[in-house]
Amino acid sequence: MAVVVDAMLQSLTQQVFTALQEHARFALDFKDQFELMKTRLDLTKALLADTENLKEKKKVVKAILISLRDLIYEADNIMTDCLVRDEYQKEASCTSLTLKKPLFWYQTGKKLKDVNAKLGEMEKSLGEHLKYQDQSDHGDNTAQSMKYTAQDYVPSEIIGLEEDLKRLKGWIGDTKDELLLVGIVGMGGLGKTTFAQKIFNDQHVAGRYDNMIWVSVSQVSSDMRIMRSMLEQLESHCSVSDEAQMLHKLNELLKGKTCLIVMDDVWKINQGWWNQFFSGLQSAVGESSCIIITTRNEEVLTSMGVDKSRVHRPKLLTANDSWLLFSKSAFSRCRDRKCPDAQFERVGKELLEKCGGLPLAIKAIAALLAPRSNSVRQWNEINENFHELTAGRNFNSVMASLQLSYDELPIHLKQCLLCFSVYPEDSEIQAEQLVHWWVAEGLIQGKGSKTAKELGFRYLSELVTRCLVEAVNRRGYDGRVYCCKMHDMVRELTTRIAEEESFGKFDEQGKQEMTANSRWLGFTSEMNPEPLKKSSKLRALLIMSTNDQVVFGRHFGLLGSLRVLDFSLTKLEKISTEELVEWISSLKRLAYLNLSGIVGLKEVPYSFRKLRNLQFLVFAGRNDLGKIDQITSLKKLVVLDLGSCFHYLPSGIERLSYLQELSGFKVASSSRSAASCKFCDLEKLVHLRVLRMSIGKDSEITENEREVLLKLKKLKVLAIDAQDCEDNIISTMLNILSPPPSLQELYLRRYHQGTLPTWINPERLSKLQYICIENGEIIDFQTSPLSVDGRDFPWNIEGLCFKVLRNLKLDWKNVEKDMPSLQYAEVSGCLNLINFPHPLDKLATWRKSED
Missing domain, CATH: 1.10.10.10 (Winged helix-like DNA-binding domain superfamily/Winged helix DNA-binding domain)
Known part of the structure; x- marks a missing residue:
């Protein structure tokens, strides 16, 4: 239950701290209460950290945490209201708000005192329950955790993955390394341990080694326990107990001998201990020794030094292989161990679809069905009640495995x-x-x-x-x-x-249902919108599908706590945009608004000025958005995505001082009205990291604007669309640009000139990692290092994309030679590119590992 409470606490504490530090108006008005809130929030964070150690929480602790989360949300609403009001007060024109200040001051002060008092009560209650937590709980927790991680070392069937197993054996058999590391990574239930068991129990593999050691690490193992387990498999009695002595003893017992060590189910590793342990083994064991590590986290393998070429990722089973694995168990009691008839096959395959190719799930459901292999009726009942059964004892191994992944x-x-x-x-x-x-x-x-x-x-x-x-x-x-x-x-x-955790309610089929306490909702056409009128606690609303008869506002009501509203997963063509806009404008705490699915919206309305907390505004993909003048009033915007909007941004873009990402910016000309944003206005957006812009026949970039982009020192991504213009003026304008050396990604589309802009070179773009050039007429791309004043500047590019460049003349062998950092490339429609290792009539990919 502390999961999202912790996240909100971090955010809220930081906001309170910042407001006090920067002497925000509202923070001065309520200084004592905000200082008290910060103190109590810090204490609450410490108490929550303690609750995370309680795997099985008492009901009273859970109840406190539910109430605490509601209280944190209430405090967050107060804080947001203060921040929004602060934005309004910065505008001198908002005189009517000043008149209402005494009422706001009284109401907010009362709410803050109430929240602080309740925080104090909850901290006291939570502290008492943590203080008197019985020690036996911890013992039970360990037993519970160990129960789920214990493995059954009975050799299992490998179905459909024989070639993968052969490949792993090949790695082990072919190695001449002093100590080979092999990793097997995948989600719980995918068969990692089964793979390792097959190798460990293989007679040909075992014949290669003097010593075979299996350690079930799990998430509760200590370094001492791992070493003790190894020592006990090498000698019957382990007399040493000091860590240094254990390391020395292990090296002594393994010195000059070949060994295979399987470290199964590694969740995390003590890096210092591992480096010392592995270093000692390297110098002790004989040639061709091997350590196999299974884990759910690929970062574990990286930290342990496993080479990417020696990492195996078991895949989900195909439908045919799933049926083979299922049949081995489900029909084990039938004559000839075969499916009795078509009815069993139909039900079995329906259940397999729900298992999604996960071996552990398939084995668990097959084991559940096997005693009932003479009753189609019982199979149908199990199929119909699949979701209920997954929570039961017979299917617990799958969910317990996934629960462990979540707990970690x-x-x-x-x-x-x-x-x-x-x-x-x-x-x-x-x-x-x-x-x-x-x-x-x-x-x-x-x-x-x-x-x-x-x-x-x-x-x-x-x-x-x-x-x-x-x-x-x-x-x-x-x-x-x-x-x-x-x-x-x-x-x-x-x-x-x-x-x-009371974020939402779900039926037996896993479909979401609306309740008054829901915090997140994916709204579909199957839902009745009426209950939304009472969903005052809702914070995230994703409109996934609905019909044009739903009236937003009348049906949805005032969702005062809403922070996230997303229409990108639907397409609404005939709804009343006037009522929609009026409703959205009432959501004053809204922080993210995606309007991509609203087809009839033609402009950003004046009423959107009220959305002073808005940080993300997305119109991506639209091409009919007209008037957008009100955007510059949304001063807290961090991301603004206008998609393929036809209109120029209004002047005043510099007001969006927090902006980090701007997409859909059309470069205007100086001859346009003063109401349009000019290229030079961008230089004031000093926090900008992503800029996607288009340059057309009506655009203008002057010599005086040469250093506009250079002043954007945090810019990492630059995308330029030349809009298919073949005029030389486009080339002249682009040559004027001077992007900052911080640039990491560059995209150039529809550029119809034979040569690239002069600044696209390794000296100017020394940190460039990725370049994409599409639908252009360029003839040459200089891959070799650029020589300037006797110094060579090679490309550091790691990724490359060339698409539909019919005139590009390039030898791929030179690309590989001149660009040593290149790891990946996508190529299509470049028919003059020679020596590329794949056909170019469709999209082809190249990876360095192919060599």
Whole structure:
């Protein structure tokens, strides 16, 4: 229950601290109460850290945590209202608000005192229960954890993965290394341990080694326990107890001998101990020795020094292989061990679809069905009640395995994972939508030089690495996730936990239901909107599908706590945009608004000026958005995505001083009215990290604007669309540009000149990691180092994309030779490119590992 409470506490504490430090108007008005709140929030964070150690929380502690989260949300609402009002008061024109100040002061002061009093009471109650927590609880927790991690070392069937097993044996058999490291990584239930067991119990493999050691590490093992387990397998009695003595004894027993060590289910590793242990083994053991490590977290393998070429990732089983594995167990009591008839096959295959190719799930459900292999009726009952059965004892091994993966997550990843619960089964989810949601609700804050959004993408990659989320589409050169999905069984885990933590309610089929206490909601056309009128606690609303008869405002009511509103997953063509706009404008705490699915919206209305807390505004993909003058009133914007808007940005863009990402910026000419934003206005957006702009026939960049981009010292991504203009003026304007050396990614599209802008070279762009050139007429791309004043500047590019460049003349062998850092390339429609190792009539990819 402390999961999202902790996230909100971090955000709220930081906001209070900043307000006090910067002497914000409202903080001075309520200085004593805000100082008291900060003190109590700090204490609450410490108490929450203690509750995370209690795997089985008493009901009273859970109840306190539920109430505490509600109180934190209430405090967050007060803080947001103060920040919004502060923005209004900065505008001298808002005189009517000044007249209402005494009432606001009285109401806010009363609310703050009430929140602080309740915080004090809850801290006292929580502290008492933690103080008197019985020690036996901890013993039970350990037993519970050990119960789930204990392995049954009976050799299992490997179905459909024989070639993978052969490949792993090949790695071991062919090695001449003194000590080979092999990693097996994947989500719980995917068969990692089974793979390791097959190798460990293989007679040919065992014949290669003098010593065979298996250590079940799990998440509760200490360094001492791991070494003691190894020593006990090498000699019957282990008399040493000191860590240094154990290391010495291990090296002594293994000296000059070959060994195979399996470290199964490694969750994390003490890096200092591992370096010392591995270094000692390297000098002690004989040639061709091997350590196999199984884990759910690929970062564990990296920290232990496993080479990427020696990492195996078991895949989900195909439908045919799933049936083979299922049949081995489900029909073990039938004549000839075969499926009795077509009815059993039909039901069995329906159940297999729900297992999604996960071996552990398949084995568990098959074991459940095997005693009932003479009754189709019972099979049908199990099929119909699948979701209920997964929580039962017979299917507990699968969910327990996934629960362990969840329990091991740090809090910041737990809170992000639970958000997946609102998406329907098998949904493909856009990564950017998720990250915007996480940041807007305060689940992620920026840290150091990293923005909150940058950290959000990193957190998503961590969830993929831990095999709890599946990457559907990711960038080739660095693995950044663009689109993802969740295995059905992991989703079942998230819906169960989300319901326990009161973020939403779900029926037996895993579909979300609306309640007055829901915090997150994925609204679909199957839902009745009426209950939303009473959902005052709702913080995130994703419109996934609805009909044009739903009237926003009249049906949805005033959702006063809403921070996230996203229409990108639907398409609404005939709704009343006037009523929609009026309703949205009333959501004054809104932080993220995505209007991509609203087809009839033609302008950013005047009433949007009220959305003073808005940080993310997205119109991506639209091409009919007209008047957008009011955007510059939204001073807290961090991300502004206008998509393919036809209109120029209004003047006053410099007011958006927090802006980190701007997409859809059209460069205007000086001859346009003073009401249009000019290229030179960008230089005041000093926090800008991403700029996507278009230059057309009506654009103008003058010599005086040469250093505009150079002043954007934090800029990392620059995308330029030349709009198919063949005029030489475009080339002249682009040559004037001078991007900052911080640039890491460059995209150039529809550029119809034979040569690239002069600044696209390794001296000017020394930190460039990725370049993408599409639909252009360029003839040459200089891959060799640039020589300037006797110094050579080579490219440091890691990723490359060339698409539809019919005139490009390039030898791929020169690219590989001249660009030593290049790891990945995408190429298509470049028919004059020679020596590329793949056909170029369709999109082809190259990776350095191919060599």
